[in-house]
Amino acid sequence: MRAAILREYGEPLEITERDAPDPGPDGAVVSVEACGLCRSDYHAWQGHGEWNDDKVPRGQVLGHEPAGEVVAVGERVRSVEVGDEVVVPFSLGDGTCRHCQTGHGNVCPNGLALGFEPEAPGAFAEQLAVPAAEYNLVDRPPEISARDAAVLGCRYMTAYHALVERAELDGGDWLAVHGCGGVGLSAVQLGRALGARVIAVDPKAGARERAETLGATATVDPSAVDPVAAIREQTGGVDVSVDALGISETCRNSIRSLRERGTHAQIGLTTESERGEISLPTDWMTRWEIDFVGARGMSPTSYTELFELLAASEVDPGALVARELSLSEVSDRLEAMHEYETTGVEVVTEL
Numbered sequence: 001m002r003a004a005i006l007r008e009y010g011e012p013l014e015i016t017e018r019d020a021p022d023p024g025p026d027g028a029v030v031s032v033e034a035c036g037l038c039r040s041d042y043h044a045w046q047g048h049g050e051w052n053d054d055k056v057p058r059g060q061v062l063g064h065e066p067a068g069e070v071v072a073v074g075e076r077v078r079s080v081e082v083g084d085e086v087v088v089p090f091s092l093g094d095g096t097c098r099h100c101q102t103g104h105g106n107v108c109p110n111g112l113a114l115g116f117e118p119e120a121p122g123a124f125a126e127q128l129a130v131p132a133a134e135y136n137l138v139d140r141p142p143e144i145s146a147r148d149a150a151v152l153g154c155r156y157m158t159a160y161h162a163l164v165e166r167a168e169l170d171g172g173d174w175l176a177v178h179g180c181g182g183v184g185l186s187a188v189q190l191g192r193a194l195g196a197r198v199i200a201v202d203p204k205a206g207a208r209e210r211a212e213t214l215g216a217t218a219t220v221d222p223s224a225v226d227p228v229a230a231i232r233e234q235t236g237g238v239d240v241s242v243d244a245l246g247i248s249e250t251c252r253n254s255i256r257s258l259r260e261r262g263t264h265a266q267i268g269l270t271t272e273s274e275r276g277e278i279s280l281p282t283d284w285m286t287r288w289e290i291d292f293v294g295a296r297g298m299s300p301t302s303y304t305e306l307f308e309l310l311a312a313s314e315v316d317p318g319a320l321v322a323r324e325l326s327l328s329e330v331s332d333r334l335e336a337m338h339e340y341e342t343t344g345v346e347v348v349t350e351l
Contacts, residue, residue, distance in 0.1 A: 002351065003125035004327055006060045009047035012331035013062065013124070021121070021129035022072075028080050028133035029072040030088060033146035035123040036065030037330060037346045038154050039181060042337040043269055044116055051275040056116050062330075063124030063348070064090035064115035065153030067146040073133065080133045085140045087149045088123070088130055089157065090114040091297035095135030105135065106161070106297040124330060126351050138303045144310075148318035150347050152306070154297065155183035156317055159190050159242075160306050162265040162295035167240045171195025174238035176231050177216075178254045179245030180207035182345040183267055185320050187242050189214040193313040199238065201227050201253070206343050214319060222249075228256040237262060246270045248278045255281060255290060263291040326350035 001020045004013040023029045041063065043049060044056035056062070070084040080086075092112045093105030100108050112131065115122025122128065130136050140149050163169040175191040177184045180202035191198045192215030200211035201220045208219040218234060220227045231238060237259025243251045246268025255264045270276050285292070298306075310317065322344030325333060329348075336342050 001126035002327065003061045003121070004063070004330055006045060006056065006058055006062055008058065010045065013045075015327060020127050023074040023077075023129055023133070024131060025074040025076045026133065027074050027129055027131045028070050028077060028137060029127055029129050030066065030068040030086060030137075031071045031127050032066050032123050032125060032351055033068040033349075034066070034150035035063045035348045036150045036153055036155070036182070037325065037333055037348060038065055039337060040064065040154065040269065041115070042334050045334045046272070048272060054116075057118060060116070060118065061121040061125050062115050063122035064113070065150050065155075066123035066128060067140060067149035067153065070137070071127065077133050080137055084137070085142070085146070087138045087140050087152060087303065088114065088128070089136060089138065089297060089300045090154050092120060092131060092136050093299070095132040100135060100299075103299050103301050105299040105301065124327060124348065136300055138300050141307055145318070147321065147324070147347050147349055148316075151317040151320055151345050155345065156186040156190070156320075157298040157303070157306060158267055158295055159183055159186035160309075161298035161302065162242060162267050162293075163187060163190055163194065163240065164305075165298075165302065166293040166295045167263040167265045169194055169196055169240050173197070173240055174199070174235045176201060176238045176241040176254065176257045177211070178227070178241065178243050178250040179268060180204070180211045181244065181342070182320065184242070184244035185210060185214055185344060186317075187244060187267075188216050189315055189317070189320065192216070193309060193315045196240070199231055199234070201231075204340070204343070210344055222253070227253050231257045235259075239263070240265065243268050246274070248274055251278045252281065255285065255292070258288075258290055260288045261290070263293060266292065266294045320345040321347055323347075324349045
């Protein structure tokens with residue numbers, strides 16, 4: 001099968017033939033129909049993350065936002081069958097630990113990060129193996145295409161987890177989203193579907209325009225005005241604010257945008273400049289009882305609620321797709337992320 005492999009950091013991925021995977025006794029093999037291209041892939045490609053013991057090794061098959069069809073199952077698998085159309089979360093749990101059993105499999109201590117660890121080769125390939133298939137694989141509703149389901153695989157479900165399960169966003173709340181790439185736009189669309197009033201912050205006009213089409217109440221250009229002052233002038237301080245980029249400026253702006261007892265959700269991962277450390281206005285946060293929560297992925301057990309929201313609100317995750325790619329285009333699009341030249345969500349549909 002064809003697969004795109006990281007050989008050298010920052011260099012084009014090697015597209016080559018390799019053996020098709022084996023499901024293992026508790027696993028399954030999925031034929032990949034679509035896979036999103038995410039900024040986390042960019043961080044892996046650049047060799048970031050050693051400051052958090054999270055550096056992806058050379059030789060890794062990248063890609064962690066797949067949807068596809070089950071083509072093989074292990075001998076102990078009963079509830080997953082060949083032919084099932086599925087979504088594969090990138091945060092794979094073992095299905096047995098206390099976190100998996102209580103709906104928090106995304107922080108399973110024995111879990112694997114699809115596409116980021118040698119034990120879990122990724123989905124920039126024609127097929128991938130999924131361990132603990134009965135726990136990790138999620139049936140895809142027939143009304144959601146594989147391309148659109150790939151949008152859900154990381155950024156969308158991370159945004160849902162951050163807003164609903166971590167920040168507990170309510171209808172009528174003010175939500176600020178700092179950074180309108182894939183995960184930021186996902187937060188904008190979901191925030192609107194949840195009944196929030198959304199302010200989208202991004203220096204790129206195209207990103208702000210796309211946020212407006214997805215339901216943003218207002219937008220702010222941080223290169224033209226002080227975004228904190230602009231947000232506070234309009235809202236008095238938002239109830240929930242998201243840093244969807246991961247740089248020092250957006251993190252601190254997000255926190256300072258909050259009202260008393262507001263909640264900041266950190267989704268974006270830091271770059272080489274921050275190396276996992278950002279200074280925060282902790283005295284101010286203490287004075288106004290600001291909550292700071294992190295969000296990474298989502299448990300596969302939460303997909304039912306996400307699908308129900310999409311159906312009830314008629315929200316279209318496919319509206320975030322800006323471009324469909326072939327596997328051979330992935331390296332060029334990773335390079336484009338270096339200067340933030342991508343907009344919306346890009347999905348590999350030709351493997």
